[in-house]
Every structure is written in C-alpha cells, then in structure tokens.
Amino acid sequence: MARIPITAAVLETPGEPLRATTVYLDEPGPGEVLVRTEAAGLCHSDLHYLNGSLAIVTPVVLGHEVVGRVDQVGTGVTRLRPGDRVVATVTPSCGACSQCVSGHPTQCLRVGELRERAEPLIVDADGVEVGSLAGIGAFAEAFVVREAALALVTDDVDPLAACLLGCCISTGVGAVVHGAAVSASDTVLVIGCGGVGMAAIQGARICGARRIVAVDLHPEKLELARQLGATDVILASDDVRGRVDTIAPNGVTRAFEAVGRPATAELAFSLLAPGGVATILGLMPEGSRINVDASALIEGDRKLQGAYMGGNRFLADIDLLTDHHRTGRLDLESMVTGVVSLNDINDGFDAMRDPQSIRTVVDFRGKVPA
Known part of the structure; x- marks a missing residue:
C-alpha cells in the first residue's frame, strides 16, 4: 500500500x-x-x-x-x-x-x-x-x-x-465515577490541579460529593478549581493536614492523587477516614515506591488503589461526558x-x-x- x-x-x-x-x-x-x-x-x-x-x-x-x-x-x-x-x-x-x-x-x-x-x-x-x-x-x-x-x-x-x-477528562471523571464510585455522602480530596485533577474535581461535583477539597502549589489553579466545583482549596505550602482535619475531622472518604509523586500519594492515603479509598492517578518515574502505614491500611480498612486511565469505559463514557458538557455540568x-x-x-x-x-x-x- x-x-x-x-x-x-x-x-x-x-x-x-x-x-x-x-x-x-x-x-x-x-x-x-x-x-x-x-x-x-x-x-x-x-x-x-x-x-x-x-x-x-x-x-x-x-x-x-x-x-x-x-x-x-x-x-x-x-x-x-x-x-x-x-x-x-x-x-x-x-x-x-x-x-x-x-x-x-x-x-x-x-x-x-x-x-x-x-x-x-x-x-x-x-x-x-x-x-x-x-x-x-x-x-x-x-x-x-x-x-x-x-x-x-x-x-x-x-x-x-x-x-x-x-485522556484527562476520561481519566479524572472516570476515576471518580468508576474507580472510586463517589457518591453524595463522600468528602473528596484532590491533590494536584492539572488536567486530570481538574477533571476529578468536576467529576466529584457531578456525583454530588458533599465536600470537594483541592490542593495545589499555585493559587491561580486553586481559583479555577473553585470555579469548577471545589468547595475548599488549600495551598500545598500551607498546613495541608491541619486544614483537612478542620474540614473533615475524621479524614476524607475519597482521595485522588494527580501529581505523580510518591510523597503526594502517601499524603493522600494518610488523610483518609477509616474505610476510605485513595486513588493514585499520576504517572511516576520507573522504580518509584509508595510507603503506607500498615495499621492504617489493615486496621483502618483503608484502600490504596490505582485506576489506570480512570478505569473508564471509553465508548460509553464519551456519550456521558458530552451530555454533561452539553448541559453545562462539565x-x-x-x-x-x-x-x-x-x-x-x-x-x-x-x-x-x-x-x-x-x-x-x-x-x-x-x-x-x-
């Protein structure tokens, strides 16, 4: 040919x-x-x-x-x-x-x-x-x-x-909808407000999460995160743990890491409530390792999971996503x-x-x- x-x-x-x-x-x-x-x-x-x-x-x-x-x-x-x-x-x-x-x-x-x-x-x-x-x-x-x-x-x-x-929308929204099954009862933490993080914030808003907390290094991104659905924003240079504890004293029920660093993945897990789920979305350099507290994992019944490409269901999700866009929700x-x-x-x-x-x-x- x-x-x-x-x-x-x-x-x-x-x-x-x-x-x-x-x-x-x-x-x-x-x-x-x-x-x-x-x-x-x-x-x-x-x-x-x-x-x-x-x-x-x-x-x-x-x-x-x-x-x-x-x-x-x-x-x-x-x-x-x-x-x-x-x-x-x-x-x-x-x-x-x-x-x-x-x-x-x-x-x-x-x-x-x-x-x-x-x-x-x-x-x-x-x-x-x-x-x-x-x-x-x-x-x-x-x-x-x-x-x-x-x-x-x-x-x-x-x-x-x-x-x-x-990519970023099907991953971020997919992780919320499919990977972590966020509902109206959830308090959601999103670390990293790039494309995937912003999509996760919007996905959590679409799912009706009761609180959506966005964390990023840059106030400019946090301003947009508020516009897209975050109820609370935290500068990464601030006392993130203390601020999250004020918002959700027992920890958040769903956390999403969209940075791609072991330290932020570990932070996402550490801020979970008992029974909570931390979903890691950011790609990391080869050989990276994530360390978590064993008792928090086992006795606290917490989960640390991946959601490659958000666990999306692509052919069906594109219709779902364009509908939400068409009606102004995405x-x-x-x-x-x-x-x-x-x-x-x-x-x-x-x-x-x-x-x-x-x-x-x-x-x-x-x-x-x-």
Whole structure:
C-alpha cells in the first residue's frame, strides 16, 4: 500500500526538543482507521517521555489526547465511516476477554494484540521505523489506529475542548465515577490541579460529593478549581493536614492523587477516614515506591488503589461526558489555557511551567491566535 506523507513532531532524543518533520504513514489495514487530526492536548504523560523520566524507544511520535475526522477505513471496519468525528484512547479493548466482560476494559488482556500490525505504521524518509506512543502518535497531521480505539463525538463540542475527552477528562471523571464510585455522602480530596485533577474535581461535583477539597502549589489553579466545583482549596505550602482535619475531622472518604509523586500519594492515603479509598492517578518515574502505614491500611480498612486511565469505559463514557458538557455540568473550555501550532509545540510544553497552565492544545486547523 502507498504511504501518506504527513508532518509530525518527532522525539529523537529524550531531553531534546521535538522536531517537526515529514514522515510517512501507512494506509489503514484490516480493522484500522485513518484519522485527520483536528486538535491534540499536551499531557504530562507526554512530558515524562519527552524529558526522559519514562523510557520509550526513539524515534517516536508522542501524543495521545486527540480528536479528528475519519478519512479512510480499512476492511472490516463497521462502526465508523469517513467524515465521522472521533476521539482516541490509549486503551482500546477487545470486548471479549475476561477483563473486558467483567467491566474493566482499560485492563484488556489483548491490548498489545490490538496494536500489532504486519508493517511499520510510520517510517521516515530513509525507511527507518518511527514509533507511535500508545499506538496513536497524535502529534501529527494524521494517525492510524484500530477502530476499537475510537469513539464518536458530536460536532457541537469545539475541537480544542473535545480532544481533552480522550485522556484527562476520561481519566479524572472516570476515576471518580468508576474507580472510586463517589457518591453524595463522600468528602473528596484532590491533590494536584492539572488536567486530570481538574477533571476529578468536576467529576466529584457531578456525583454530588458533599465536600470537594483541592490542593495545589499555585493559587491561580486553586481559583479555577473553585470555579469548577471545589468547595475548599488549600495551598500545598500551607498546613495541608491541619486544614483537612478542620474540614473533615475524621479524614476524607475519597482521595485522588494527580501529581505523580510518591510523597503526594502517601499524603493522600494518610488523610483518609477509616474505610476510605485513595486513588493514585499520576504517572511516576520507573522504580518509584509508595510507603503506607500498615495499621492504617489493615486496621483502618483503608484502600490504596490505582485506576489506570480512570478505569473508564471509553465508548460509553464519551456519550456521558458530552451530555454533561452539553448541559453545562462539565466545563471543558475553561481547562484549555493555551493553543499552539504544531511548529510551536515545544513552546507548548514549556508553558506547562506556567502556574496558570492547565492544558495546552495543538490546533491542526491553522486557527492558532497570532
């Protein structure tokens, strides 16, 4: 099959800037879909690979939080057609393995098989294979994935906001709804008010949590956290333990860590009420360890858990999330704090250091403000 020339931001050496260059994308094979990219969010997961704190084989096209239009479909594709608007997930599911049928599609046992293909997906001008993060590689004008990795999204959601549904929103809201089953009786603590943390705050508000406590280093983020649903905010430089004790004297019933550090994960667990659940969402450097008090875990009946990608149920959740957005209960637009072109993607990653930054989005439609 002929290959399609596209411009992509390629990571060649961890710690070095991405390089916008021409690569060659294979046409979709059986069960695959080619999507023309509209917008892609810059996630901290991408940053971990970019700066080398998480290992990845290079050269590689990063990016996974993405929305676009179906351009071509391979044989056997039945759910999607050219012109459909879709968001992608890093956790396609087969729908038939023991994890999928028991309600845990993000732990699909066949995800590796779903990403396998006979020919390299992307090559450079010399024919050398270029990898794609999570089998997507969204920092490119187009990408090819399995149909199972794509969910339909309606045209009434702006692309700059819609791309967030693929990662930070489905992770943060998913962790609240599915991973921790937050209810109106819960007091919720969210440590870290980036994209995933803000989504968790909104998810807790949607679920009707009685108190939602946001913790972050930056007052600018805490101000937005209040707008998105936090009832209480705490600067991380303050006495977090003392402040939480005032708000919830017996501890919080649900805590979410969205920073990606062992110390904040341990803090989240330590602030739980008996029977409480701490859900760790932040990716951490390889080899990281989390230490918890054994008696608090065992005698206090507390739980420490992960929720990879929020334990979301992607194909169903996108409809749920867009409904909440449509009715004003889920604010996506306020979370987009910067927009860049593909050529300026490195500036977008630099902007992550800005205290007011929540999500920077790469706009592939040529509509980036001057």
